[in-house]
Amino acid sequence: MKYIDEFRDGALARSLGAAITREAAPGRRYGFMEFCGGHTHAIARYGVTDLLPGNVRMIHGPGCPVCVLPVGRVDMAIEIARRPGVILATYGDTMRVPASGRLSLLKAKAQGADVRMVYSTQDAVRLAEENPGREVVMFAIGFETTTPPTALAIKQAEAKGLANFLVFCNHVLTPSAISHILESPEVRELGTVPIDGFIGPAHVSTIIGSRPYEFFAEEYQKPVVIAGFEPLDVMQAILMLVRQVNEGRAEVENEFTRAVTREGNQKAQALVAEVFELRREFEWRGLGAVPYSALRLKDKYAAFDAERRYGLVDRQVADHKACECGAILRGVKQPADCKLFGTACTPENPLGSCMVSSEGACAAHYTYGRFRDFSRKSAAGGATP
Amino acid sequence: MKRGFTRALDFRHGQVEMTHGSGGRAMAQLVEELFVASFDNEALRRMDDQAQVEVPPGRLVIATDSHVVSPLFFPGGDIGCLSVHGTVNDVAMAGARPLYLAAGFILEEGLPLADLRRIVESMARASRGAGVPVVTGDTKVVERGSGDGVFITTTGVGVVPPGVDVSGSRARPGDVVLVSGTMGDHGVAIMSLRENLSFGTTIESDTAALHGLVAAMLAVVPGIHCLRDPTRGGLATTLNELARQSGVGIVIGEDRIPVRGEVNSACEFLGLDPLYVANEGKLVAICAADDAQRLLGAMRAHPLGRDAAIIGQVIEDEHAFVQMDTAFGGRRVVDWLTGDQLPRIC
Numbered sequence: 001m002k003y004i005d006e007f008r009d010g011a012l013a014r015s016l017g018a019a020i021t022r023e024a025a026p027g028r029r030y031g032f033m034e035f036c037g038g039h040t041h042a043i044a045r046y047g048v049t050d051l052l053p054g055n056v057r058m059i060h061g062p063g064c065p066v067c068v069l070p071v072g073r074v075d076m077a078i079e080i081a082r083r084p085g086v087i088l089a090t091y092g093d094t095m096r097v098p099a100s101g102r103l104s105l106l107k108a109k110a111q112g113a114d115v116r117m118v119y120s121t122q123d124a125v126r127l128a129e130e131n132p133g134r135e136v137v138m139f140a141i142g143f144e145t146t147t148p149p150t151a152l153a154i155k156q157a158e159a160k161g162l163a164n165f166l167v168f169c170n171h172v173l174t175p176s177a178i179s180h181i182l183e184s185p186e187v188r189e190l191g192t193v194p195i196d197g198f199i200g201p202a203h204v205s206t207i208i209g210s211r212p213y214e215f216f217a218e219e220y221q222k223p224v225v226i227a228g229f230e231p232l233d234v235m236q237a238i239l240m241l242v243r244q245v246n247e248g249r250a251e252v253e254n255e256f257t258r259a260v261t262r263e264g265n266q267k268a269q270a271l272v273a274e275v276f277e278l279r280r281e282f283e284w285r286g287l288g289a290v291p292y293s294a295l296r297l298k299d300k301y302a303a304f305d306a307e308r309r310y311g312l313v314d315r316q317v318a319d320h321k322a323c324e325c326g327a328i329l330r331g332v333k334q335p336a337d338c339k340l341f342g343t344a345c346t347p348e349n350p351l352g353s354c355m356v357s358s359e360g361a362c363a364a365h366y367t368y369g370r371f372r373d374f375s376r377k378s379a380a381g382g383a384t385p
Numbered sequence: 386m387k388r389g390f391t392r393a394l395d396f397r398h399g400q401v402e403m404t405h406g407s408g409g410r411a412m413a414q415l416v417e418e419l420f421v422a423s424f425d426n427e428a429l430r431r432m433d434d435q436a437q438v439e440v441p442p443g444r445l446v447i448a449t450d451s452h453v454v455s456p457l458f459f460p461g462g463d464i465g466c467l468s469v470h471g472t473v474n475d476v477a478m479a480g481a482r483p484l485y486l487a488a489g490f491i492l493e494e495g496l497p498l499a500d501l502r503r504i505v506e507s508m509a510r511a512s513r514g515a516g517v518p519v520v521t522g523d524t525k526v527v528e529r530g531s532g533d534g535v536f537i538t539t540t541g542v543g544v545v546p547p548g549v550d551v552s553g554s555r556a557r558p559g560d561v562v563l564v565s566g567t568m569g570d571h572g573v574a575i576m577s578l579r580e581n582l583s584f585g586t587t588i589e590s591d592t593a594a595l596h597g598l599v600a601a602m603l604a605v606v607p608g609i610h611c612l613r614d615p616t617r618g619g620l621a622t623t624l625n626e627l628a629r630q631s632g633v634g635i636v637i638g639e640d641r642i643p644v645r646g647e648v649n650s651a652c653e654f655l656g657l658d659p660l661y662v663a664n665e666g667k668l669v670a671i672c673a674a675d676d677a678q679r680l681l682g683a684m685r686a687h688p689l690g691r692d693a694a695i696i697g698q699v700i701e702d703e704h705a706f707v708q709m710d711t712a713f714g715g716r717r718v719v720d721w722l723t724g725d726q727l728p729r730i731c
Contacts, residue, residue, distance in 0.1 A: 001646060001649050001650050001653060004650075004653055008712060008713050009713075010640075010711075010712050010713050010714045013713050013714045014714055017714070044717065045711075045717060046711050046713040046715050046717070047711050047713060047714070047715015047716045047717045048713070048715060049715070050714065050715035050716055051713075051714055051715060231713050347720075347723035348723055363723075366720070367718065367720045367723070368717040368718050368720070369717060369718065370718060371704070371706045371708055371716075371718050374704055
C-alpha cells in the first residue's frame with residue numbers, strides 16, 4: 001500500500017528504536033503522554049512498546065472521543081432515541097457505551113428505539129431528507145476533527161430548509177483537556193503521573209494547527225511533538241521528545257508536517273466558529289467538569305439544537321464504583337491496575353467507556369497487549385518459524 | 386405424464402407470491418419448473434419428501450449452514466453459489482468427501498422470479514461443478530418485510546475415508562499453520578457493494594468449493610491435524626477457535642499472511658482489519674512440522690491453493706492466545722472479533 005507501508009516499515013522502526021535506546025539517558029526515566037486514542041491504538045496494535053527501552057514509558061491520555069463521554073450524556077442520547085418519531089443517528093462506537101440501568105444505545109435499539117449507525121453527518125442529513133415525517137437527531141461527538149462536519153451538516157440543513165434535522169452536540173476541545181491534565185494535582189503536586197512531554201494529536205491538529213500547543217510548552221515547560229497515527233510517526237515523535245528532554249527544551253515540534261501546519265485548516269475553523277460557541281463547562285468522564293472545554297450551538301442555530309428543542313437537562317451520573325476509567329483517562333492508572341479489567345469488564349461486556357472504543361486504553365490493551373500481563377514463559381516461546 | 390400447469394412461470398416479470406409457499410399447485414409448479422429442472426438428479430426426480438441415497442463406507446459427516454447475505458448478488462458470486470460452497474466446505478473441513486446437499490429456501494413475497502431463477506441456476510452450477518447434487522429441499526414464503534429477498538439453508542453430508550482424523554482439537558505445540566491463499570477477499574467484495582463504495586478495481590469474492598483442494602492435501606499428508614475455513618470473523622477468529630479447542634497458543638507472522646494489495650487498501654480505508662474479514666474459498670491447515678513443506682507444495686500445486694503460505698506455528702500456552710509478530714517489529718494479541726465488523730456477509 002503506497003503512502004501507508006512506508007510508515008510501518010519494520011527496518012526503519014528497529015533503527016528508530018535503537019536511536020531512542022542510545023539517546024535515552026540510562027539513569028533517567030522518561031514518561032510521555034500520547035493524548036490521542038489513535039496513538040494509543042497504534043502503539044498497541046503494532047507493538048511499539050516492544051521497541052522501546054525500559055526507561056521510556058508511554059502514558060495513555062484522554063483523547064478518545066467515546067471514552068470521555070460521561071454516562072449522563074449517553075443517558076440523554078437514549079432519552080432522545082426513545083422519543084416517539086425520532087431517529088437517532090450515531091457513529092458506530094457509541095452504540096455500545098454503557099449507560100445507566102445497564103442500558104446502551106444498542107440495547108435501547110433492541111427494545112424498539114430507532115437508532116441508526118452512520119458513517120458521517122452527511123448520512124444523517126440524508127436520513128432527514130428521506131424521512132420528512134420524522135425528526136432525525138445526530139448524536140454528534142468527538143474532538144475538533146469531527147466538529148467541522150457537524151457544522152457543515154447544520155449549514156446544509158439550514159440551506160435545504162430541513163426543519164427535522166437536529167444535533168445533540170457533545171463536541172469537546174483538546175487544548176482544554178490538556179491544560180486540565182497539567183493542572184491536575186497528580187501531575188502538579190503529587191508527581192504520581194510523571195509527564196515529561198506530550199505526543200500531540202494528529203487529526204485534531206490538522207484542524208486547529210500546532211499553534212494552540214505553544215501555550216503548554218511555554219507555560220508548563222512541557223515539550224509537545226505533534227505526530228501522525230502511523231507507528232513510525234509515533235516512534236519518531238518519541239525520539240524527538242527524548243531529545244527535547246535531554247537538551248532541556250520545551251517546544252512544540254511538528255513530526256506530522258505532511259498534514260499539519262501552524263495555522264491549521266482555517267476554513268474549518270471559521271465554519272466551526274460560525275455555528276458553535278463555548279460551553280461554560282462540560283463534564284468529561286474521568287476528568288470531571290472542565291471549564292470551557294466543549295461546544296454548543298449558537299443561538300442563531302438554536303432550531304437545530306436537540307437539547308433546546310426537547311428541553312433536556314444535564315444530569316450527573318456516577319460511574320461504576322470499581323471502574324478505573326477516570327484514573328486511566330488521567331494517566332494515573334494503567335488498564336491492568338483495574339480490578340474489573342478482563343474479568344467483569346471486557347470488550348464484549350464493557351462496564352467502562354475505555355473498554356468500548358478501539359481507541360480506548362483498556363480495549364487496546366485487552367485486544368492487543370494482555371498477553372504481557374501473564375507469565376511471559378509460554379507467551380514468549382516460539383518465534384514465527 | 387402431462388403437467389397440469391396451464392401457464393409456465395413468468396420468469397421475466399413474475400414475483401414470488403404467498404401461494405408459492407402454500408403447498409398448492411403454485412408451489413408444485415415452482416418446485417418442478419425451477420428447482421427440479423435446475424438441480425435435476427435421480428433422487429430429486431422421484432419427488433418424494435425425502436431423498437434416498439447410497440452411502441459408501443466410512444464415518445458420516447453432516448454440516449449445515451444458513452445463508453443470509455445482503456446484497457444477494459456481488460462481484461464473484463451470489464447467495465446461490467455461496468450456499469453450496471459454504472456447506473461443501475464445512476463438510477470438507479472434516480477431511481470428508483462431500484456427497485449430497487439438501488437446501489431449504491425462505492423466500493420473501495415480492496422477490497422477482499428472475500432473481501430467484503438466477504440464484505437457483507447459480508446454485509445448480511456450483512453443485513454440478515463440485516459434483517455434489519442437491520437431492521432434497523424445502524420452500525417457504527414469508528410476507529413482504531419479513532425476509533430479505535431469500536435466505537438459503539443448506540445441509541451437506543459426506544464420508545471421511547478411513548485413516549483420516551481431522552479436528553480442531555488436534556493442534557499440538559510445534560505444529561505448523563498454513564493458509565491456502567489471500568485473506569479478506571469475500572468480505573471486502575461485499576462491503577464495497579453495501580456501502581456503495583466503489584474502488585478503482587473490483588475486488589471479487591473468493592467463493593469456491595474446497596473439497597478438491599482438501600483431497601489433494603490429504604493425498605500427500607493424510608495425517609493433517611486441523612482444517613477450517615475462515616469465514617465469518619476471518620482468519621483471526623478461526624485461529625482463536627482452533628487454539629481454544631486444542632488448548633494451545635498460536636504465533637503468526639504478519640508479513641507471512643497473504644493479503645491482496647487492493648484488499649489491504651480497502652480495509653485501511655474502511656477501518657477494517659483483513660484478519661477479521663470473511664473468506665469463502667480459503668482454508669487454514671495445521672500439520673506436524675515435518676509435513677509442512679510437502680503440504681505447502683501440494684496446496685500450491687492446486688489452482689485454489691496457488692498463494693498458499695506457512696504463516697506461523699503452534700506453541701504451548703495455557704491462555705490459548707493467538708499472537709502475532711507484527712511486520713513493524715512488535716508482538717501483539719490477535720483477539721476474537723468483538724461485535725460486528727460487517728453485518729450479514731454469508
